[in-house]
Amino acid sequence: MLSDSDSDTGNFSESPRKPSKSFDIDLTVDLESDSLATRSSSSRTKGNSREHKVKNLPIKDVSECTRVLHEVFGFSDFKGKQKEIVEAAYLGSDALVVAPTGMGKSLCFQIPAIADKRGISIVVSPLLALMQNQIDSLRQKNVEVASLSSQVGYSEQHEITRQLQLLDPPMKLFYTTPERLCTSEFKKILRTVHKNHNFNRLVVDEAHCISEWGHDFREEYRRIGEIRKQFPDVPIMALTATATDAVREDIIDSLGLDKGRLFLALHQFNRPNLFYEVRYLSSPQSHNQMSEIFDYIMTFYNRRGKPSTGLVYCRMRKTCDELSAFLRGKGLNARPYHRGIPSGALEKTLKGWTKNEPGEPDAVDLVVATVAFGMGIDKGDVRYIIHYDLPKSLEGYYQETGRAGRDGLPAKCILYYSREDSLRVKQFVRNSDPHRVGKNGKSPTHDQRASLSLEMLIKFAENIKTCRHVSICRYFGEIIDDTNSESLKTYCERMCDVCKYPDKTKSRITKLSTIDDARNNVPRRQDNIVPQGSTKARERGADTEGEPFVSSKDSYGQQTYGAQKRSGPDYPENFPKKSKIALAPALVTKPHKSAPGLTKPFKAPTCVRPQAKTLPHALPPTLAQPKPQAEAPQAIPRSLVSRPLISDIDDNMNGNLVQTEDRGVSPALDLPLVELFWDPEHSAKVSVGDRRKQFESLRRSLHRIFTEPINYLFYWEKLSDSELDEDQRNGVLFNAAVELELSALSLSSTLDGYTCRVSSIKDDIKSLFHNGVWDSKDDDVQDVQEVIASLRRCLPSRSKGKGKQRSS
Numbered sequence: 001m002l003s004d005s006d007s008d009t010g011n012f013s014e015s016p017r018k019p020s021k022s023f024d025i026d027l028t029v030d031l032e033s034d035s036l037a038t039r040s041s042s043s044r045t046k047g048n049s050r051e052h053k054v055k056n057l058p059i060k061d062v063s064e065c066t067r068v069l070h071e072v073f074g075f076s077d078f079k080g081k082q083k084e085i086v087e088a089a090y091l092g093s094d095a096l097v098v099a100p101t102g103m104g105k106s107l108c109f110q111i112p113a114i115a116d117k118r119g120i121s122i123v124v125s126p127l128l129a130l131m132q133n134q135i136d137s138l139r140q141k142n143v144e145v146a147s148l149s150s151q152v153g154y155s156e157q158h159e160i161t162r163q164l165q166l167l168d169p170p171m172k173l174f175y176t177t178p179e180r181l182c183t184s185e186f187k188k189i190l191r192t193v194h195k196n197h198n199f200n201r202l203v204v205d206e207a208h209c210i211s212e213w214g215h216d217f218r219e220e221y222r223r224i225g226e227i228r229k230q231f232p233d234v235p236i237m238a239l240t241a242t243a244t245d246a247v248r249e250d251i252i253d254s255l256g257l258d259k260g261r262l263f264l265a266l267h268q269f270n271r272p273n274l275f276y277e278v279r280y281l282s283s284p285q286s287h288n289q290m291s292e293i294f295d296y297i298m299t300f301y302n303r304r305g306k307p308s309t310g311l312v313y314c315r316m317r318k319t320c321d322e323l324s325a326f327l328r329g330k331g332l333n334a335r336p337y338h339r340g341i342p343s344g345a346l347e348k349t350l351k352g353w354t355k356n357e358p359g360e361p362d363a364v365d366l367v368v369a370t371v372a373f374g375m376g377i378d379k380g381d382v383r384y385i386i387h388y389d390l391p392k393s394l395e396g397y398y399q400e401t402g403r404a405g406r407d408g409l410p411a412k413c414i415l416y417y418s419r420e421d422s423l424r425v426k427q428f429v430r431n432s433d434p435h436r437v438g439k440n441g442k443s444p445t446h447d448q449r450a451s452l453s454l455e456m457l458i459k460f461a462e463n464i465k466t467c468r469h470v471s472i473c474r475y476f477g478e479i480i481d482d483t484n485s486e487s488l489k490t491y492c493e494r495m496c497d498v499c500k501y502p503d504k505t506k507s508r509i510t511k512l513s514t515i516d517d518a519r520n521n522v523p524r525r526q527d528n529i530v531p532q533g534s535t536k537a538r539e540r541g542a543d544t545e546g547e548p549f550v551s552s553k554d555s556y557g558q559q560t561y562g563a564q565k566r567s568g569p570d571y572p573e574n575f576p577k578k579s580k581i582a583l584a585p586a587l588v589t590k591p592h593k594s595a596p597g598l599t600k601p602f603k604a605p606t607c608v609r610p611q612a613k614t615l616p617h618a619l620p621p622t623l624a625q626p627k628p629q630a631e632a633p634q635a636i637p638r639s640l641v642s643r644p645l646i647s648d649i650d651d652n653m654n655g656n657l658v659q660t661e662d663r664g665v666s667p668a669l670d671l672p673l674v675e676l677f678w679d680p681e682h683s684a685k686v687s688v689g690d691r692r693k694q695f696e697s698l699r700r701s702l703h704r705i706f707t708e709p710i711n712y713l714f715y716w717e718k719l720s721d722s723e724l725d726e727d728q729r730n731g732v733l734f735n736a737a738v739e740l741e742l743s744a745l746s747l748s749s750t751l752d753g754y755t756c757r758v759s760s761i762k763d764d765i766k767s768l769f770h771n772g773v774w775d776s777k778d779d780d781v782q783d784v785q786e787v788i789a790s791l792r793r794c795l796p797s798r799s800k801g802k803g804k805q806r807s808s
């Protein structure tokens with residue numbers, strides 16, 4: 001067998017360009033140089049100084065790949081298009097591999113890397129856990145592999161860096177993150193590796209992260225294309241499980257893949273062994289849902305006669321903690337998994353789950369996880385995957401359910417769906433950072449892309465006519481003729497609720513609440529709630545005589561908040577009869593002493609509360625002031641002083657911020673006085689009394705954080721570029737409470753749902769104590785980010801620098 005690793009970059013006659021998949025041409029040998037024509041590309045050789053020219057290179061023998069498959073991995077046959085992909089890569093083609101979860105994409109680059117007689121494949125991977133998983137598995141097979149990440153100690157990093165630059169480095173594969181790959185120090189190392197003819201190929205795993213259309217877009221992934229520019233002769237292989245046409249195009253463009261010589265391997269997306277089912281909820285009622293999940297798991301165990309490995313996905317960390325505690329309390333061997341848990345505990349959970357042998361002491365049957373648990377988790381016998389709530393995209397859902405049944409045996413995928421939850425996710429997506437605009441204006445903005453994918457997921461969930469398998473595959477671009485029952489059978493043989501029990505599914509969907517999207521037009525506080533009489537209000541045509549808050553905008557659609565109808569128990573008798581404004585929020589108010597523009601403060605007679613004593617230092621006076629520890633003790637409200645300090649907060653396994661916070665001695669805070677008016681007309685589902693109560697508790701939660709004795713300066717600085725005076729700060733907190741309460745109301749169709757929503761927002765507010773959440777982009781702190789966004793929207797306009805910076 002003849003072989004060598006890094007061949008010449010172009011000192012051979014140009015082999016004719018053949019379309020994708022015809023990599024047999026790649027075997028063409030340049031007689032002059034004896035090197036393979038596999039790297040040939042005029043575009044790639046441009047700018048290359050031919051330092052790679054190596055004479056008398058032997059032809060590569062692709063049977064080497066099969067040998068590796070048998071001897072290193074112990075498999076008798078290739079799966080899917082593995083053989084073609086592996087050989088094309090071995091021979092030096094660029095390759096784009098789109099294959100369903102569990103197909104065996106890792107082998108597509110591991111085999112050629114091992115088959116290469118010398119040199120290294122550099123693998124870019126988005127997650128440390130994913131890398132570690134592959135590294136561990138390769139080491140078990142005695143494959144030399146290395147990685148550089150923050151988890152590697154300094155001296156080891158030094159040693160690995162040295163080895164990488166040897167003339168004959170020991171490792172076959174080197175794993176790194178996109179962030180490290182693009183640093184100038186690492187590029188310097190790469191230059192040496194390349195100069196030594198050891199840079200065999202670049203592998204981009206989970207390549208959908210490159211795409212602006214991808215659900216997991218990662219800014220740093222976009223920069224990987226720089227490697228193609230700097231090392232044009234180095235072949236690139238990109239792999240993903242979820243690439244629509246748009247994502248594929250984006251990957252090819254961004255990485256600069258050579259379309260003329262690209263090996264494109266597309267597989268069917270269908271996972272016929274997965275049973276998809278959607279369970280409809282009238283509204284998210286956590287206790288019922290948790291009990292139902294417990295019952296489901298127990299029934300499943302009983303049917304199989306033994307515990308089975310499973311996964312429950314939740315969007316929020318705290319739901320993971322609560323649900324896993326609930327299930328553990330009921331005797332199940334469940335553990336939470338999210339980024340708020342220390343890495344040691346996560347490793348233990350992962351190990352217990354991956355190596356799960358029921359009955360073994362450290363075995364974990366069930367992991368309750370956020371999306372942090374996913375990519376790269378390769379366990380064959382996962383028998384069920386439950387989505388406690390709605391993921392943010394169809395791609396995400398497909399990838400997460402893809403963890404099930406990787407051994408080819410049947411597995412169940414259950415999605416809990418309620419319209420309230422879908423509205424909530426929509427709101428997240430809509431409000432998520434919209435600053436990323438597509439390359440050359442070609443791609444849509446981030447929120448358009450994300451909204452589209454979410455919309456498709458919602459359609460998938462609510463569609464009870466089309467087979468779930470077909471819906472998914474169509475989303476990824478497969479053309480399926482649903483009039484042909486034979487071809488449909490290849491997708492689904494009664495392996496989804498729609499196909500297996502259509503009538504039951506039809507009756508189940510009637511449970512969904514009738515809440516519709518129009519209700520989700522939660523007004524942006526700054527846009528539509530204006531203190532009566534203020535300049536802004538006047539500009540918008542506010543009634544300075546009596547209507548407290550107004551909006552002249554009609555973009556709030558069907559919202560009919562405000563002073564439109566004058567009746568009901570809470571409605572003041574003497575409220576002015578004339579109603580000028582059609583659209584205004586239900587809650588109208590004026591923060592005490594704030595809003596200097598208020599020339600005629602509105603007094604709603606029935607709603608004036610008893611004069612609360614306002615402590616002078618309920619909010620710290622200015623940002624420039626010395627830290628409050630130095631202040632006289634009486635300057636800080638007693639209830640705050642007695643609260644635990646930030647350093648006491650338990651940021652461990654269960655992220656028990658809530659508990660710690662609840663240890664505070666007094667829940668009562670003396671807040672600045674406000675005058676309130678609530679329109680009962682628009683509080684049909686939830687009484688004015690309940691709303692007032694919940695509003696006050698939201699407001700209290702906000703005040704606790706932003707008067708927090710140790711860190712409040714940090715919080716205010718995070719929110720605003722400029723200093724705010726006391727009135728302004730009171731105004732911000734007040735307005736944010738208004739906005740958050742409205743948001744909870746608009747996303748709920750029952751009192752229970754509303755109360756549950758407010759309590760969840762309060763937990764999010766408490767999470768602001770964790771300094772890390774302020775700048776976090778993690779999916780599972782998105783609720784907290786929503787609270788921050790709300791606060792920023794409520795800043796006076798001149799101090800909105802931070803908010804703008806985020807979204808510009």
Ligand SMILES: Nc1ncnc2c1ncn2[C@@H]1O[C@H](COP(=O)(O)OP(=O)(O)OP(=O)(O)O)[C@@H](O)[C@H]1O
Pocket residue numbers: 075076077078079082099100101102103104105106107240241375376377378380402403406
């Ligand atoms: N040729 C093969 N024969 C048998 N099993 C294989 C073969 N190739 C891969 N596998 C097994 O299939 C499983 C899935 O492989 P792998 O993790 O590479 O999938 P993947 O396509 O990367 O999935 P995901 O996108 O979900 O990460 C692994 O357990 C792997 O050992």
